[in-house]
Amino acid sequence: MDDFNPATTQKIASIPRSGKSEVEAAVKAAELAFPAWAVETVENRAAWLNKIADALESRSEEIAALESMDTGKPITLARNVDAARSVANFRFFAEQVVKMQDKKFPMDDAENNVIQKPVGIAGLITPWNLPLYLLSWKIAPALAMGNTVVAKPSELTPLTADLLAKVLVEVGLPAGVVNIVHGLGSEVGQAIVEHPEIKLISFTGGTATGKLVAATAAPMFKKLSLELGGKNASIVFADADMQNTVAGVARSAFLNQGQVCLCGSRILVERKIHDEFVQMLCEHVGEMVIGDPSNEETQLGSLISQEHRQKVESYIALAEQEGGVLIHGGERPELEGELAAGAYLQPTIVTGLDSESRCSTEEIFGPVVVVHPFDSEEEAVVMANATEYGLAGSVWSSDIAKAGRVAEAIDSGMVWINCWLHRDLRVPFGGTKNSGVGREGGEWSLAFFSEAQNICIKR
Numbered sequence: 001m002d003d004f005n006p007a008t009t010q011k012i013a014s015i016p017r018s019g020k021s022e023v024e025a026a027v028k029a030a031e032l033a034f035p036a037w038a039v040e041t042v043e044n045r046a047a048w049l050n051k052i053a054d055a056l057e058s059r060s061e062e063i064a065a066l067e068s069m070d071t072g073k074p075i076t077l078a079r080n081v082d083a084a085r086s087v088a089n090f091r092f093f094a095e096q097v098v099k100m101q102d103k104k105f106p107m108d109d110a111e112n113n114v115i116q117k118p119v120g121i122a123g124l125i126t127p128w129n130l131p132l133y134l135l136s137w138k139i140a141p142a143l144a145m146g147n148t149v150v151a152k153p154s155e156l157t158p159l160t161a162d163l164l165a166k167v168l169v170e171v172g173l174p175a176g177v178v179n180i181v182h183g184l185g186s187e188v189g190q191a192i193v194e195h196p197e198i199k200l201i202s203f204t205g206g207t208a209t210g211k212l213v214a215a216t217a218a219p220m221f222k223k224l225s226l227e228l229g230g231k232n233a234s235i236v237f238a239d240a241d242m243q244n245t246v247a248g249v250a251r252s253a254f255l256n257q258g259q260v261c262l263c264g265s266r267i268l269v270e271r272k273i274h275d276e277f278v279q280m281l282c283e284h285v286g287e288m289v290i291g292d293p294s295n296e297e298t299q300l301g302s303l304i305s306q307e308h309r310q311k312v313e314s315y316i317a318l319a320e321q322e323g324g325v326l327i328h329g330g331e332r333p334e335l336e337g338e339l340a341a342g343a344y345l346q347p348t349i350v351t352g353l354d355s356e357s358r359c360s361t362e363e364i365f366g367p368v369v370v371v372h373p374f375d376s377e378e379e380a381v382v383m384a385n386a387t388e389y390g391l392a393g394s395v396w397s398s399d400i401a402k403a404g405r406v407a408e409a410i411d412s413g414m415v416w417i418n419c420w421l422h423r424d425l426r427v428p429f430g431g432t433k434n435s436g437v438g439r440e441g442g443e444w445s446l447a448f449f450s451e452a453q454n455i456c457i458k459r
């Protein structure tokens with residue numbers, strides 16, 4: 001299969017279009033490797049993770065360049081977020097797993113010991129928006145807990161998964177512990193989810209695909225973690241620090257061209273500052289540099305593909321049909337040379353829509369945000385919760401008690417107050433409603449990638 005740079009539409013690689021038989025071979029290899037890997041000491045597994053982190057770190061610049069080329073994202077973002085976090089994920093779980101302790105529950109006449117055992121072969125399926133970042137977020141805890149892995153990266157962004165496979169060979173990780181199978185979701189992804197020997201599935205991707213994955217895995221009682229889409233609200237109160245809030249809300253709206261499940265794509269603003277806020281937001285966004293992802297100055301790169309841009313543009317057309325006003329962007333920027341063919345789109349801000357309109361409630365997953373005014377705390381909460389998603393959100397106010405009340409009332413897995421995407425890898429990550437099932441992160445990942453067994457000893 002061909003792999004393209006979406007910023008230029010040039011072909012950059014060919015990848016194998018694997019199918020059932022390659023998944024079968026990967027499962028066989030993972031099965032053979034499992035017994036030895038599962039009984040490795042925790043310290044040894046942590047040492048492997050650190051070795052992988054070191055090897056990735058020495059290739060950080062290469063990872064950033066590949067990720068930027070494969071996704072169209074700005075090189076600075078690929079360097080500071082994707083490359084850095086991929087290394088950090090391995091280091092973090094190496095540290096976490098050695099700190100983990102078996103739990104004990106004493107009784108008068110007996111002792112309960114809860115131990116965490118490996119599940120077996122873990123099936124990991126990841127999307128295109130944060131390729132190695134999300135793959136390493138799953139591989140590291142899976143390995144730390146003694147599982148072997150069959151992983152499928154997105155067919156749109158296979159390059160850093162391929163680099164990881166080479167790094168694993170270089171550092172000498174025993175063969176079969178990690179197996180990466182490239183190909184289409186409907187072929188390789190589906191074969192992984194269906195395979196009876198794969199006992200656990202961790203999936204990050206679209207909600208529609210998540211439904212399919214759940215429907216296939218549930219009758220086999222596989223352990224399942226689904227991290228799906230989001231339509232997250234950024235709630236701005238009149239007492240917020242305007243400068244900080246405008247910058248934070250704009251970053252939350254447009255980071256990675258709005259292609260992050262956590263992006264704040266619905267901006268709810270207290271009516272008395274609505275017009276002023278919107279004007280400041282437009283000015284801020286107007287200064288964002290859009291263009292060549294390899295340029296250090298670029299803040300907004302290309303979307304993932306022409307097809308995805310069409311989908312996002314169809315929402316802009318819908319916004320206009322629904323009575324929305326495009327107060328910023330909405331067009332393809334005019335770029336020169338080979339970039340002219342890229343999947344670029346201006347950062348777009350829409351006002352005047354009903355807060356229950358499709359553009360305000362459906363995930364667009366691109367550089368398009370809607371802004372709505374609200375009059376009271378209660379109204380802001382109702383509006384924030386009026387979507388089928390429940391992943392994240394942010395609240396901006398100098399009244400921390402009020403912001404805390406609103407945060408608790410939002411039906412989502414994560415809320416930031418006066419910041420966004422301020423990540424501590426120890427905290428739970430995941431959503432409610434159509435944003436998924438389960439939590440990963442810190443001890444939640446270690447619990448998910450293992451089976452708890454209680455051993456009760458009668459004295």
Ligand code: TXE
Nearest residue numbers: 126127153154185186189190205206209227228229261365
């Ligand atoms: O994702 P898919 P797509 C959202 C976003 C986007 C929409 C669709 O709204 O517009 O999803 O994106 C694999 N069995 N997010 O179509 O298809 C696929 O190969 C098993 C949010 O690109 O869900 C890839 O590796 N696997 C999201 C992975 O699933 C299957 C990030 C995700 O791709 C499969 C990406 C199947 N039947 C998109 N079909 C987030 N939560 O951040 C596909 N796949």
